[in-house]
Amino acid sequence: MRQFTVKVPCTSSNIGPGFDVVGLSLSLYLTLKVTIDSNQSNKSPILSYTGQGADEAPLDAYQNLTTRCALYVLRCAGISSFPVGISIKVHNEVPFGRGLGSSGAAVIAGILLGDALGNLKLSKERLLDHALMIERHPDNVTAALIGGFVGSYLLDLSPEDTTAKAVPLSEVLPEYPPDAGEQWGKDPPAPPRGIGHFIRFGWAPEIKVIAIIPHFEVSTAKARSALPDSYSKQDLVFNLQRLAVLTTALARSPPDVGLIFQAMQDRVHQPYRKHLIPGLPTILASVTPSSHPGLLGICLSGAGPTILALATENEQAIAKTITEEFKKESIECSIEYLHVTTEGAQVTEE
Ligand SMILES: Nc1ncnc2c1ncn2[C@@H]1O[C@H](COP(=O)(O)OP(=O)(O)OP(=O)(O)O)[C@@H](O)[C@H]1O
Ligand SMILES: N[C@@H](CCO)C(=O)O
Structure with missing residues (x-):
């Protein structure tokens, strides 16, 4: 049995003039309590959800933003499915669609979940690359990942990397698993390296x-x-x-x-x-x-x-x-x- 917790703060971005540049991590949290029990045989994560957005957040792991992001990270590392026997209890304090970075927190929680499930130990910079393929402006996700008052910019990418980063979200985060006995049709586009750069202010x-x-x-x-x-x-x-x-x-x-x-x-x-x-x-x-x-x-x-x-x-x-x-x-x-x-x-x- 393995158990771990992922805890991500909410964020406020812009702070007036810093549109898409600065973000501030604040004390409301999205928390995932993850259990992998080898005595269980479920192949898809069993999700439960309390708190903000509980009546809206999908409990299907292929529809839920957090688990879709986790699967994206796993698939980029060549791991095609969640571990058997996984269950995730989500508790969310971050209200949806209010400007407090609920989607950024969900994306970062998913990226960290994928990293932990695959034992990938990705660097902060590489985690951010993955997050930026999904939430395509850096302010909320960077502050949620790093914490504090953070400024960030996106690198001008090569034409090849620009194409890789511009793929539709539906390809990055497919909403359905392959049919029983089938493989994923196409690998998701791995993020270009070093997309986002950041610094923490006082x-x-x-x-x-x-x-x-x-x-x-x-x-x-x-x-x-x-x-x-x-x-x-x-x-x-x-x-x-x-x-x-x-x-x-x-x-x-x-x-x-x-x-x-x-x-x-x-x-x-x-x-x-x-x-x-x-x-x-x-x-x-x-x-x-x-x-x-x-x-x-x-x-x-x-x-x-x-x-x-x-x-x-x-x-x-x-x-x-x-x-x-x-x-x-x-x-x-x-x-x-x-x-x-x-x-x-x-x-x-x-
Ligand atoms: N914990 C979560 N689990 C699943 N989906 C979530 C979660 N949090 C947010 N979402 C998805 O993100 C949407 C809200 O994202 P949106 O970018 O519109 O607002 P926000 O991130 O709260 O605000 P802002 O980006 O201005 O700070 C929700 O409607 C929901 O679809
Ligand atoms: N900087 C972004 C934050 C919202 O996610 C905006 O103001 O649109």
Whole structure:
């Protein structure tokens, strides 16, 4: 009997100006408890699921995002099936489609699951290559894997690697197993090497994180399709200037609100997503360090609809105002007071 646990933090990406670049790992977790019992004869993993998304997450291992990612890693290593007698108990604290990296956490959990099941011992960089074949922007998956406040970029790939990385997701993650007695028709495309590169920034210990989570979903795909294909030089420079300052400003103790609040402004994604999140422009304009002492900055978390506020104090009052603004739009919210996790995803053998 082998038992191990995979634990992956949720993440908030962008933090204002860092669209598709920065991510922050936070203290809500997706946890898998995995058992491989050689006395059992099941060939497909027996999945159970509690917590967020329990009514939506498929329990068929060929449909569930996490187990599909695990199978992808195994198949890239020449292992065509899950071990016999495997069962996986999933517990999820990360709400789906709210901008807290639920899909990134599911992908990283699956990649680590595949690595552990195949005893592959892939490096962090190689694990990330696999994750990037599935979630094709690096911010959430990198922060979930590495932990902390992380910046990342994707390498310009050779034409051959670009083709390998552009294969449709249905080929990377097939949704059905081969028929009984058949083999997989085609090997999945192994990821090109060194797709993603990252660095971890500091995070001042005084900075607390408040997530105001509206009770509706915004799919990342929809929020990405709302963005333009090109930007003005002025808007790009606006974001670059702020991001350059923000990554260091958030590491400095004591935090300088005069730098941080302005450095969390964005012109690349938030303005184009406001129609998806009623109340967003009012919230971003009206919750300020003058109205709420202790507030450092406020932004959309990932693709939304969650609002992320960074503060040194006064967290309850900040959360109350934002919740009331959403209420004016007939939107209920949950509030999470979170901390930045220093550790990223973990696998623990029992
Ligand atoms: N634990 C999980 N198990 C299986 N599928 C999951 C899990 N978590 C997320 N998903 C899938 O990912 C979808 C949500 O992904 P989406 O990218 O739209 O939002 P998000 O990752 O929560 O937000 P963001 O990317 O903005 O941070 C869910 O609807 C579900 O299909
Ligand atoms: N950077 C991504 C994060 C969502 O997964 C976006 O804002 O679309």
